[in-house]
Amino acid sequence: MKRKNTFLIFMVGLVYFFIFAPLVLIALTSFTTESYIAFPPVGFTLDWYSKVFANKTFISSFKLSFTISLAATSIALLVGVPGAYALSRNSFRGKKFIKDLFFSPNLVPQVVLGFALFTFIIVRLRLNVQAALLLGLAISVVTYAFRIVGASIESxxxxxxxxxxxxxxxxxxxxxxxxxxNISSGIVSAFLLAFINAFNNVPLTIFLSGPGVVTLPVAMMSYIEYNYDPTVSALSVLLMLMSLAIMLVSEKLVKSGR
Amino acid sequence: MSYLELKNIDVAYDGRHKVLDNLQLNIEEGQLVSLLGPSGCGKTTTLRVVGGLLEANAGQILLGGKDYTNIPIHKRNFGIVFQSYALFPHMTVEDNVAFGLKMRGDKKAEIGRKVAEILATVDLTDLGKRYPKELSGGQRQRVALARALVVRPKLLLLDEPLSNLDAKLRLKMRVEIREIQQKLGITTIFVTHDQEECFSISDRVAVMNGGIIEQYDSPENIYSYPATEFVARFVGYENFLPLERTARGLASGGSIDFKIDGSRLIPEREGLKGTIRPEDMVILTPDSPIDHNIIEGQVEVRTYLGKSYQYKVSTAFGDLVANGSSQRLYAAGEKIRLHLPENRLIVV
Structure with a gap:
């Protein structure tokens, strides 16, 4: 029994190490005084954090990412919650097909979806980039609404x-x-998962960008291409803190809702 | 005219598989009527049709002479107690009970008074602020009952309300249900597969089988005078003898002429059977003066039932089951004579 426990603790420790070590590394490098990402970090400074806030591209792309992810997630829930309810409470011809359709969104690689939306909505229909981005993200996260809320309704x-x-x-x-x-906790977790996925999406948003319309992950990618400094580390730490804050707040909400 | 009338109700799933077949049922005001039968007999389906939870393919529902067939469930004002109780998990006991009154738009003070009153009736006054998950099974059951009753429904529908309770609580709750039902004088339909439970509290019982009502009668009559072989078997008749009409009356196997209770009509059809409960069979002593309705046989097995012993007896008409007292025991292989008293031998 005792031996089994040590083994278990060892394995769990290993898993946590693999998950958290890179995050810790990034966090540590964000405080270095050197002008490149280096480990172990040298010295201590918060300069890179102030650089994040001084960077206009980061700030504007954060605002864009945040609002557009929020809007896309809201659309996904407005479609997904009533949809999941209707699917679980009614029986009709083709129900299974529709269910499968909503439950398997990522069969199509997002790059393909992004390209398709680009050629269709932006090139063909000549709608603006934001609309395409909003629609693309909503499509890519509607499955979370369907799956998680659907499971809540079924139970x-x-x-x-x-x-x-x-x-x-x-x-x-x-x-x-x-x-x-009675499904509020399901809706909150669906919202969270959908929001974080929309916010972090690269393969779709990289196609649906344009002048002045660049999401934060895409902005970070292009920044890294030309600058290898710890600003990105600092930004990563800030984003992690944001995700953590969202999780904690929502958990509180779910608990008090019960 | 009865208070509730079900006329020619048909329900078929997939348009073919018939669940209810031309069902007729009349219920008088203030009565508690049970729908009794094995699973799949259509009793719950009947309840769901009455409650508006399920649309019948054909037929009519009249309540107090008014056609209810096409009135949607939320406008019927019937109280329903579900097998799972179906309490609202996110509401306190008080809010659960108040829900129906709020939907009707009652005033706040009025709601408070009625909720307090009904909670007192079901003995839950102290638990009003609790949530359903903090209650025991019996308490949940009472909340469900209170929630259905507080709106003064025109009809109370109970769908196997006791089946999730343990045996002791079940006995207690069925008496409570009957008490409340009589106090409020509310017409009630009670669905169950438990014969004893249903006989103990019903004014009338409808025994159902295969989507039709086999017999609709008082519990006493169903117990003593089952109308069909199905009903007889369902309520505990175990001995069945094929009967044929003769010039003198009824005979079995062409050999024994049976005397039967002359006050009861014998059905006008072929394939009649005589049936009798094991406890109504009389094992005759050699000096008995009784000279009719006697079947001879040989004891195969004796089992102990507590109050009496039960014998499986092989006879010329097949195996019969008879109960006997502990005053005279018979062993396996012993020859005995069985008497079937004419007032207890029922023709189905």
């Missing part, structure tokens, strides 16, 4: 809805007063 006893109806609630009231409060 909800349908008799609860029938009971509400028998007490005088119509379909709409049942959805908002009975179903929604």
């Amino acid at each position: 909800l006893d349908y008799a609860i809805e029938e009971a509400a109806m028998s007490l005088g609630a119509n379909r709409l009231t049942v959805f908002f007063r009975i179903v929604l409060p």
